[in-house]
Amino acid sequence: MNRTPRGRTRARTASTRALALGVLLATLAACGGTTRDDEEERDDSPAGDATADPDAEYASDLSVAMLPKSVNNPYFEASSEGAEQIAEELGGSYDYTGPSEASASSQLSYVNTLSQQATDVLLLSANDPNALCSSLEQARALETVVVTFDSDVAPECRDVFVSQVDGEEVGRSLLEMTAEQIGGEGEIAVLSATANATNQNVWIGIMETELAENPDYADIELVATAYGDDEDEKSFRETQGLLQAHPDLRAIVSPTTVGIAAAARYLQGSEYGGEVALTGLGTPNQMREFVADGTVTEFALWDPTQLGQLAVYAGAAVSSGIITGAEGETFTAGELGEYTVGADGVITLGPPTRFDAENIDDYDF
Incomplete structure (x- = not known):
């Protein structure tokens, strides 16, 4: 999908996006669906050919939201702590929201709401690989960058996937x-x-x-x-x-x-x-x-806190035009170091760590 880097052009306001969402939903209802190619041809789709600029700076006013499989989960709470830290370090805002039960349908309304609220970067751990695709495509058409982490959706439904490990x-x-x-x-x-x-x-x-x-x-x-x-x-x-x-x-x-x-x-x-x-x-x-x-x-x-940190950096990199999600692109994720985008827009955090009686007390997360 073509995308204008949000760090350079941020003309679309929340009210405009909400109006555009209504138009898009009405069009979908009338046509019975759309494809990515159709979306790219629409007048209200993001304009301009997306090209990576590795020398670009991270945008400083991004709104970031994390939507986990379910809240009240220690794993996702740790990921959220890392995500919030980096979002604030980059000068943006952060929101952590989601359902209490882990089901695909329970995430749907949250995706739609965050899109209507003009969220710049959505961090999603999906409960189903396909159930949210229509809503995610609508969000992306309104210039929300969709980063899946922990659990992916179909590649065509998001910008990049931050995998905890191979x-x-x-x-x-x-x-x-x-x-x-x-x-x-x-x-x-x-x-x-x-x-x-x-x-x-x-x-x-x-x-x-x-x-x-x-x-x-x-x-x-x-x-x-x-x-x-x-x-x-x-x-x-x-x-x-x-x-x-x-x-x-x-x-x-x-x-x-x-x-x-x-x-x-x-x-x-x-x-x-x-x-x-x-x-x-x-x-x-x-x-x-x-x-x-x-x-x-x-x-x-792996360290779920670092997973949340990397997810924010990846989303901010796409939103700021540093990467587009194409294989081979690189970006620097602060103290985590440099990462390379792999096939299908996958970015991998690193290998898992084994814990036993000898080393468990060396870790606090």
Whole structure:
């Protein structure tokens, strides 16, 4: 999509954008939809060919909003802290808002509202790869830069995706930790977030491929995948259900911070504590007590605070014309260093860190 760098031209006001949104919605209702090519040909689409200027400066008055899968989630709260810090350092404003439940439909109204409010940069962790695309395209037509982080949408629906880590690396790390903790054999189960979560499904898919093709895991069987919808109590119940349905279960892998903490809490107070291994993705602060008492031996994660920081820098870089999201472009993200845009507009934070009793107290997030 063509875009005029917001750092150079900011003629569109909130009221004008709201009016344009109404026109766009009416047009969509009449025509039954639109495509990106159609959008580029519209008179009210952003004008000018987008070209990257790596020497441009970050705009100083950007409004940034983060829309997580769900609020009241320690992982996203940490990401929000990092995002707010950088937004304010760049001289902009910041808002953190979202649904209390992790579902695609629950995010829809927030996308529309933020677009109407003339938000310059939307940071989105999506609950579904496709459900929000129409609304995101409408927001982008009104010059909101859409940056997905943590969990992506279809590439054509956003400007860039800030990935916490290479998806294949996460899947392999999860399986490696699991195999090490159960001696390379036995039944395992996955406790995921939502069934449509893009990142979760990528990681689980890598695990399934490794189990099917890697001889190192020939004696490990994935017997079930349960979904806690990133809700603490549901994840707790799903853990109980997995253990009751599979009495020979050796390990649970939970690639979600809500899920792993809920599963650890269940194991801690049950006969399975110390008998069934638990690993996955969690923050050191929420998992510290479970590592200390032996409920969990090892888990992994990246720094969610840095993920939020990088997401803001990426969005500000697009909005300011420093990058367009094309492969090979580079930008400097403050103290995080220089980053290069990869294929499909993906920007990767870095490798995951494994946490255990030896190093967990070295981290505070």
